Each structure stands twice: as structure tokens, then as C-alpha cells.
Amino acid sequence: MTYEEDVYCYTTKATRQVKLTNLDKSGFPMRRGGRLAEVTLAYESWGELSPNADNAILIFTGLSPSAHAASSEQDPSPGWWEFMIGPDKAIDTNRFFVVCVNSLGGCYGSTGPRSINPETVEPYGADFPNLTVEDITSAGQHLMHELGVERLHAAVGSSMGGMASIAYGILFPEQIEYLISISAAAQALPLSIALRSLQREIIRSDPAWKNGRYKTGEEPFAGMVLARKLGLVSYRASDEWNSKFDRSKLPQERLTGKPFELEFEIENYLEYNAQKFIHNFDANCYLHLSRAMDWFDIAEHGGSVDAGLAKIKVRKALIIGVTTDILFPLRQQRELAESLKETGTDVDHVEIDSPNGHDAFLIDDEHFSPVVGNFLKQSCS
Amino acid sequence: MTYEEDVYCYTTKATRQVKLTNLDKSGFPMRRGGRLAEVTLAYESWGELSPNADNAILIFTGLSPSAHAASSEQDPSPGWWEFMIGPDKAIDTNRFFVVCVNSLGGCYGSTGPRSINPETVEPYGADFPNLTVEDITSAGQHLMHELGVERLHAAVGSSMGGMASIAYGILFPEQIEYLISISAAAQALPLSIALRSLQREIIRSDPAWKNGRYKTGEEPFAGMVLARKLGLVSYRASDEWNSKFDRSKLPQERLTGKPFELEFEIENYLEYNAQKFIHNFDANCYLHLSRAMDWFDIAEHGGSVDAGLAKIKVRKALIIGVTTDILFPLRQQRELAESLKETGTDVDHVEIDSPNGHDAFLIDDEHFSPVVGNFLKQSCS
Numbered sequence: 001m002t003y004e005e006d007v008y009c010y011t012t013k014a015t016r017q018v019k020l021t022n023l024d025k026s027g028f029p030m031r032r033g034g035r036l037a038e039v040t041l042a043y044e045s046w047g048e049l050s051p052n053a054d055n056a057i058l059i060f061t062g063l064s065p066s067a068h069a070a071s072s073e074q075d076p077s078p079g080w081w082e083f084m085i086g087p088d089k090a091i092d093t094n095r096f097f098v099v100c101v102n103s104l105g106g107c108y109g110s111t112g113p114r115s116i117n118p119e120t121v122e123p124y125g126a127d128f129p130n131l132t133v134e135d136i137t138s139a140g141q142h143l144m145h146e147l148g149v150e151r152l153h154a155a156v157g158s159s160m161g162g163m164a165s166i167a168y169g170i171l172f173p174e175q176i177e178y179l180i181s182i183s184a185a186a187q188a189l190p191l192s193i194a195l196r197s198l199q200r201e202i203i204r205s206d207p208a209w210k211n212g213r214y215k216t217g218e219e220p221f222a223g224m225v226l227a228r229k230l231g232l233v234s235y236r237a238s239d240e241w242n243s244k245f246d247r248s249k250l251p252q253e254r255l256t257g258k259p260f261e262l263e264f265e266i267e268n269y270l271e272y273n274a275q276k277f278i279h280n281f282d283a284n285c286y287l288h289l290s291r292a293m294d295w296f297d298i299a300e301h302g303g304s305v306d307a308g309l310a311k312i313k314v315r316k317a318l319i320i321g322v323t324t325d326i327l328f329p330l331r332q333q334r335e336l337a338e339s340l341k342e343t344g345t346d347v348d349h350v351e352i353d354s355p356n357g358h359d360a361f362l363i364d365d366e367h368f369s370p371v372v373g374n375f376l377k378q379s380c381s
Numbered sequence: 382m383t384y385e386e387d388v389y390c391y392t393t394k395a396t397r398q399v400k401l402t403n404l405d406k407s408g409f410p411m412r413r414g415g416r417l418a419e420v421t422l423a424y425e426s427w428g429e430l431s432p433n434a435d436n437a438i439l440i441f442t443g444l445s446p447s448a449h450a451a452s453s454e455q456d457p458s459p460g461w462w463e464f465m466i467g468p469d470k471a472i473d474t475n476r477f478f479v480v481c482v483n484s485l486g487g488c489y490g491s492t493g494p495r496s497i498n499p500e501t502v503e504p505y506g507a508d509f510p511n512l513t514v515e516d517i518t519s520a521g522q523h524l525m526h527e528l529g530v531e532r533l534h535a536a537v538g539s540s541m542g543g544m545a546s547i548a549y550g551i552l553f554p555e556q557i558e559y560l561i562s563i564s565a566a567a568q569a570l571p572l573s574i575a576l577r578s579l580q581r582e583i584i585r586s587d588p589a590w591k592n593g594r595y596k597t598g599e600e601p602f603a604g605m606v607l608a609r610k611l612g613l614v615s616y617r618a619s620d621e622w623n624s625k626f627d628r629s630k631l632p633q634e635r636l637t638g639k640p641f642e643l644e645f646e647i648e649n650y651l652e653y654n655a656q657k658f659i660h661n662f663d664a665n666c667y668l669h670l671s672r673a674m675d676w677f678d679i680a681e682h683g684g685s686v687d688a689g690l691a692k693i694k695v696r697k698a699l700i701i702g703v704t705t706d707i708l709f710p711l712r713q714q715r716e717l718a719e720s721l722k723e724t725g726t727d728v729d730h731v732e733i734d735s736p737n738g739h740d741a742f743l744i745d746d747e748h749f750s751p752v753v754g755n756f757l758k759q760s761c762s
Contacts, residue, residue: 126640190622190647194614197648198607200641202583205603212640222586226579230611233575238710241571247678259507259593260581260668264675266571267578287641294645297628326707329619 010066010280011109014044014074015102020142028139032295034129037118041143042102042109043067044075046085047093049148056149057091057376058140058168059100060161063231063289064281066108069100083365090373095380096153103160104139105131105288113212113284124284126212131288133160133296137167141175154178154379156372158361159328160289163296166336169312170301178379179317180372182361183325185332186305186339187297192327195234196290199227203283212284220283227286228274237324237357241266305335310343318348318375320361320368327358348375391661392490393449395425395456396483401523409520413676415510418499422524423483423490424448425456427466428474430529437530438472438757439521439549440481441542444612444670445662447489450481464746471754476761477534484541485520486512486669494593494665505665507593512669514541514677518548522556535559535760537753539742540709541670544677547717550693551682559760560698561753563742564706566713567686567720568678573708576615577671580608584664593665605659608667610651618705618738622647686716691724699729699756701742701749708739729756 020028020039028036044067049056059069059081070085070093071078081100085091091098102110105128113128120127144152155176157165162184169179188196206223208214248265255261262268301308317340321333330351337349352367354360361368401409401420409417425448430437440450440462451466451474452459462481466472472479483491486509494509501508525533536557538546543565550560569577587604589595629646636642643649682689698721702714711732718730733748735741742749 187628189619189628190626190645191614191617191619193628193645194610194622194647194651197643197645198610198614198651201610201643202607204641205607207588226583226586229575229579229582233572233579236572238570238572238707241575245571247568247570247574260585260672262578262582264571264574264578266575270575270579291641326619 010068011042012044012066012068012075012077014072015042015067015109016044017042017109018143018146020146022142022145028142030129031132031134032130036111036129039104039111039139039142040109040115041104041111041139043099043143044069044072044079045100045147046070046072046098047096049097053149054151054153055095056097056099056144056147056152057154057156058144058152059098060136060140060155060157060164061100061103062159062161063286063293064277066106067100067102080362084369084372090369091156091376092373096376097149099144099147101140101143103136103164103289105136105285105292107282107285110139112282113288114282125214126284128284128288131292133163133292134167134171136160136292137164137171140164141168141172150175152176154180154376156180156182157184158182159184159358160293163293166298166312169314169317170298170308173311173313177315178375179312179314180320180375181317181336182320182368183322183328183333183358184336185328186309186336187299188294189332193294195230195327196294199230200287200290202227202230203287209283212287214283219278221278224278224281224283224286225271225274228277229270232270232273234327235357235359237326237355239324240355240357243355245269306339306343309336309339309345312340312343312345314345316346316348316375316379318350318372320350320352320371322357322360323351323353324355325358325360391447391449392423393425393447393456393458395453396423396448396490397425398423398490399524399527401527403523403526409523411510412513412515413511417492417510420485420492420520420523421490421496422485422492422520424480424524425450425453425460426481426528427451427453427479428477430478434530435532436476436534437478437480437525437528438535438537439525439533440479441517441521441536441538441545442481442484443540443542444667444674445658447487448481448483461743465750465753471750472537472757473754477757478530480525480528482521482524484517484545484670486517486666486673488663488666491520493663494669495663506595507665509665509669512673514544514673515548515552517541517673518545518552521545522549522553531556533557535561535757537561538565539563540565540739541674544674547679547693550695550698551679551689554692554694558696559756560693560695561701561756562698562717563701563749564703564709564714564739565717566709567690567717568680569675570713574675576611576708577675580611581668581671583608583611584668590664593668595664600659601664602659605662605664605667606652606655609655609658613651613654615708616738616740618707618736620705621736621738624736626650687720687724690717690720690726693721693724693726695726697727697729697756697760699731699753701731701733701752703738703741704732704734705736706739706741
């Protein structure tokens with residue numbers, strides 16, 4: 001049995017890095033305290049910025065993907081959102097200047113726990129300041145400024161990126177025309193917090209984590225494997241796995257006879273993808289990005305979710321949810337859409353019936369491309 | 382905030398132990414090979430066996446509960462199914478002789494990995510033979526024989542116990558009149574396998590597990606805490622936790638300032654119940670019982686689920702599922718009920734709309750008692 005590859009990418013030949021130049025002397029202030037003396041952001045881009053700089057789309061990613069959202073001349077390898085971004089695709093690079101940013105706090109080229117702290121000339125590691133979704137959003141806004149864009153045509157994001165795109169509308173209401181938020185929420189709820197908190201605790205419980213002070217090559221790989229498997233379980237949906245794996249077992253010759261070894265293909269699929277992931281992702285990054293989602297709460301922006309969303313002034317928002325998502329269930333996108341409407345935003349709210357769970361936006365071209373494509377087409381007419 | 386206690390019990394003053402006397406010289410044969418030289422089973426009982434021994438109900442438990450399903454004169458402390466079992470309750474002890482057995486392989490008085498192997502005079506530990514649901518069922522049948530019961534009025538079980546009760550009908554079709562299976566399935570499916578496999582891997586990854594050869598007091602507690610938390614997450618449902626915990630945080634004075642510490646009440650609730658659990662449950666037992674559920678597949682009894690269920694000859698079966706169960710989703714009980722009907726069994730199939738997820742049978746007196754009570758009343762009329 002060959003497995004579908006878990007979808008994410010790394011720094012590629014097309015990834016560029018920009019050091020932010022418009023920070024004041026004290027550096028980049030973090031929402032929960034602390035600051036970064038310098039910030040470098042990794043991004044890739046597709047299409048051309050129009051002369052009046054009004055055709056930019058900024059894409060925020062989920063926890064694991066890099067800035068390599070799509071292929072390009074510089075790097076023809078497929079990106080994590082290859083079906084969505086390109087000439088004549090839903091996010092049409094003939095029309096738009098499309099930028100995908102590696103999240104602040106990440107490990108694919110943007111400043112994060114694995115970066116060198118210029119003040120100590122050591123990696124931040126455990127000393128990276130507390131990260132929030134809003135910090136990721138602010139970093140994205142700084143990046144666009146560096147690229148000559150003062151007003152986005154649209155911010156687009158899925159999962160954590162869907163939170164970041166909403167935060168763009170709240171933090172920079174005058175700098176964004178349209179907003180697309182996919183499989184996200186106004187705030188994390190207990191089941192999702194429990195699932196993510198447990199992933200973090202599994203990593204922290206690995207003795208190799210050493211309170212975040214591990215060395216390269218001596219990382220908490222065992223904890224990362226287990227945490228990533230739990231992540232993968234929460235990203236997909238029951239029926240999809242039923243049809244894909246059912247109760248298929250590994251061939252006899254793959255079994256070792258060790259007690260309680262993996263026997264089912266579903267177990268081996270998780271092992272395969274988790275092992276691949278851990279050598280490309282930093283444990284402290286994982287902890288920060290994961291917790292940022294738990295902390296995210298639009299109610300912090302004015303006292304209630306409604307008050308926070310009322311700050312948004314986009315011409316129109318597109319809110320997408322997926323029927324089989326257990327991590328960001330449908331009711332959360334319903335709440336977002338209703339609350340946006342009540343606070344004066346024009347909203348397209350689409351519920352996609354896809355078998356692929358929370359990860360559907362990475363997989364389900366057929367359902368997602370027309371919805372995103374039509375919304376963006378209408379935004380230009 | 383005070384937390385609802387996770388529901389399970391231990392050996393109590395009312396727990397009796399019976400050593401099986403009708404095994405042949407080679408002992409108790411296990412379905413997947415190996416044997417137990419001796420088997421002791423722990424049970425509690427309520428009500429009186431009728432003179433012609435035709436009023437016995439045998440209850441099989443889920444993974445964690447003990448035989449203390451209800452209070453009694455010998456031990457008035459509430460049992461894990463207190464609302465269900467007693468005089469004039471749904472499982473009416475005025476009418477029935479009710480027995481709850483601690484599963485073979487468990488650690489509340491029945492022979493399991495923590496028991497002394499009479500042949501080595503050491504605990505079985507890692508050498509306990511591979512356990513299946515069918516072994517648990519066979520042990521239950523032996524127990525009833527010891528108690529003078531050759532034919533059950535009914536086998537009743539939830540979760541793993543719901544699998545065991547169905548297996549009773551398949552393995553001993555002439556020895557059972559009625560069958561109640563709650564929140565169970567004909568076979569484990571990939572998502573449930575993934576969730577349980579990950580719990581087992583978390584335990585096995587704890588260096589203290591030592592391939593099962595840990596000593597008392599040096600058990601893999603860290604792994605057990607994490608595994609139990611994942612179990613608890615899978616047993617409950619999203620909306621229930623939303624209304625109970627929402628985004629409540631621990632009071633400031635409970636925070637330590639350690640990196641990535643628990644902050645939300647939902648995290649602390651899981652910590653509280655997991656810590657309580659691990660000092661009362663053996664890691665090797667957990668591994669065996671958990672895997673037994675993954676292995677369970679009625680199709681092994683004749684080549685297909687239908688062929689297996691066709692062996693059942695009960696007068697009537699009651700199959701109950703819960704709308705919010707993610708571990709044994711509703712479609713699995715639908716399949717069971719339909720397949721039973723197709724293979725000639727009279728079935729009552731009830732879908733309970735409860736917010737309590739897989740654990741609803743432990744909590745939702747209001748919905749469960751009438752359904753079980755009416756079924757058993759009709760079985761006597």
C-alpha cells in the first residue's frame with residue numbers, strides 16, 4: 001500500500017527572505033510581551049503587482065505548511081495549494097499578485113525559535129517570546145509594506161491561517177478589501193484546545209525536549225512523532241479512512257513480533273507521515289504555533305466576538321466550513337458568518353460537504369476551487 | 382471549578398473472586414494462542430438467582446470500569462452504572478440476578494497482566510498472552526457456569542462490553558436469550574484504531590514501560606497520563622465541553638510560569654482525571670484491553686460480519702448508539718442492527734440524542750434507563 005503524502009513543503013529555491021526595515025529601535029513588539037530585535041520573513045510570490053499596488057493577495061498558512069504554496073519558474077515542484085494558485089486558477093496569478101508568507105514563529109525561513117537571536121548570537125530556542133496569531137498577522141502586514149503594498153485586495157487563510165486572515169481585518173481595517181477564512185474560528189473551543197494541548201504535552205514529556213533547550217540533532221523526535229500522529233488524526237475524518245484503509249493489515253513480512261507493534265495500515269500511514277514530518281519541523285515552533293491557536297480569541301478585541309468582528313470593514317468576506325471537520329466544526333464557521341453579518345459585513349458563507357475533514361482545503365480541489373474562484377472573480381467585477 | 386469525576390471503580394468489599402474449576406488440564410486457552418494455567422474472575426452481583434436459574438443478566442464492562450457497577454449492602458458506595466442497576470431500576474434487581482464481571486485481562490480482581498503466573502510465581506507482566514474480546518466473553522461464560530447459570534436471560538455491555546455481549550451470542554448461541562449492545566460495533570474502524578493505537582504507543586514510548594517489564598511503583602505513569610487524556614478526549618463530545626468549560630481559564634494563582642503550562646480548565650480537567658486513573662490501572666492491562674478492541678472483528682466468525690451475526694439466536698437484541706459518539710459512531714450501530722435483522726434476529730435499534738458522546742451510557746440516565754428498562758420488561762412478558 002502506498003500512502004498519500006501528508007501535504008506541506010519546505011524552503012525552496014523560490015523562497016525569498018526579507019528583513020523588516022520599518023521596525024522602530026525596540027524591534028518587533030509581541031502581543032503578549034517581549035519583542036524580537038529583528039524579524040526576517042520568508043515568502044514566495046506569484047504574478048505581478050499592479051502599478052497602483054491594488055491586486056495583492058496575502059495567504060496565511062496553517063500550522064505546518066511553508067511559503068511554497070504553489071510551483072513557479074524558480075521552483076517547479078508542486079506547492080501545498082498547487083490546485084488553487086496559478087494562471088487561470090481560483091487564485092488567478094494572471095490577475096493577482098499572490099504572496100504566501102511563512103508564519104512568524106515558524107521554521108521555514110521566517111524568524112522563529114530556531115532563528116539566531118542577534119542579541120545573544122544563539123538560537124532563541126526556549127527563549128522565543130510568546131507567540132500569538134495576531135503577531136503572525138502583524139508580521140504579514142509588515143511584509144506587504146516591504147513589498148510595496150499598503151492595502152490588500154484580499155487576505156486568505158485556512159485553519160490557523162484563517163484566524164490570521166480575520167485578524168488582518170480586525171487589526172488593519174483600512175488596509176484590506178476582501179477576506180477569505182477557511183476552516184477557522186473566532187476562538188478555539190475546549191475539544192480543539194484539548195487535542196492541541198495534548199500534542200504539546202506529549203512533546204514536553206519527551207525528556208529530549210529539555211524545557212526547549214535541546215540541541216540540533218538531539219531534538220525530541222519521539223514526542224514529535226506522537227504529537228504529529230495526534231495532529232493527523234484530528235485533521236481527517238472517519239469515513240475517509242474507512243474507505244481508504246478499512247481494516248487492511250500490514251503484510252506478514254513487515255511484522256517484527258515485538259509486543260504491541262503496529263499491524264494495521266492506518267497505523268503505518270500515520271507512522272510514515274509523522275516520521276517524515278519531524279525531520280522538517282522544529283519542536284519549539286510546533287509548541288508556539290499550536291498554542292497560538294488555543295489563545296486566539298476575537299473577543300480580546302473589544303470585549304466580545306461581535307465587538308471584535310465589528311472592527312472589520314472589508315467589502316465582503318467569504319467564510320468556508322467543512323461538514324466533516326472535527327477540529328474546527330461547522331458551527332464555528334456558522335457563528336463567524338452570522339456574527340460578521342450582524343456586525344455589518346457582507347458575507348458569503350459556504351458549507352462544503354467533503355469527506356476530507358479539517359484538511360479538505362488541501363485536498364478537495366473540486367469543491368474548494370469554484371467557491372474561492374467565484375468569490376475572487378466577483379471581487380474584481 | 383470542581384470537576385465531574387471520571388466514572389470507574391475499583392475492587393470493593395462487595396467484589397467476590399471465583400477461581401474457574403471447569404478448565405481442563407491445559408488451563409484456559411486464549412483465542413490467539415497461549416493459555417492461562419489458572420483463571421480467577423472478580424465479579425459483583427445483585428438480586429437472587431431464580432430456582433431454575435433463568436433470570437441471570439451478565440454485564441460486560443468497557444475498558445476501565447471494575448465489577449462494581451452498583452452499590453449493595455456489602456458496599457454502599459455508588460457503582461459506575463448506579464442509575465441503571467437496582468430494585469425497580471432499568472436492570473431491575475427485584476426481578477433479575479445481575480452479575481458484572483471484571484474483564485479477563487483487567488486489573489480489578491480478574492486474572493490479568495498484574496496477576497501472578499502460577500507457573501513462574503511472578504506477575505505475568507509482559508508475558509500475558511494476547512487478549513481478545515472473545516477471551517473476555519468466554520471467561521464470562523465460565524463465570525456464569527460457576528454461578529450455576531447455563532443460559533443467560535441477557536448479556537449487556539457498553540463499548541468494549543458491547544462487543545463482548547455480541548460475542549456471547551456468537552460463541553454461545555444456545556446459552557443466551559436476549560442481547561443488549563450499547564455504543565459498540567461489529568469491528569473497529571480506522572479512526573478508532575488510530576486513536577487507541579496512539580494511546581498504546583504513548584505508553585510504550587515511556588522509557589519506564591520497559592517492554593512491559595516494569596516493577597510496581599516504577600510504572601510508566603507519564604505515558605499513562607497522556608494516553609488516558611487521549612482516551613478521555615475520544616470519549617466525550619465537543620458541544621458538551623463547550624457548555625461545561627468554554628474558554629474558562631485557571632485562576633492566576635494556579636499558574637506556575639513554566640513554559641507551555643496548562644492554563645485552561647479543560648486541560649486541568651483532563652489532568653485531574655488522568656492522574657486519578659493511572660494509580661488505579663495497570664499499563665499492561667490497558668495495552669491488552671485497548672488492542673482487544675482493535676482486533677475485534679465479527680467477520681472472523683464465518684468470513685463476514687453477516688456470517689458471524691447469523692450465528693446469533695437470541696429472541697431479540699437491543700442495539701443502542703449515541704449521536705455524538707466519535708469513537709463508535711452511529712453508523713456502526715446502524716450496520717450492526719441492519720445486519721442482525723438481515724440475518725434473522727429481531728432487533729430494537731435506538732439512536733439516543735445525547736450530548737455526552739461515547740460515555741453517554743455512563744451519564745445519561747434520562748435517555749438510557751427507559752430504553753434498557755422497557756426492553757428488559759418486554760423480555761419477561
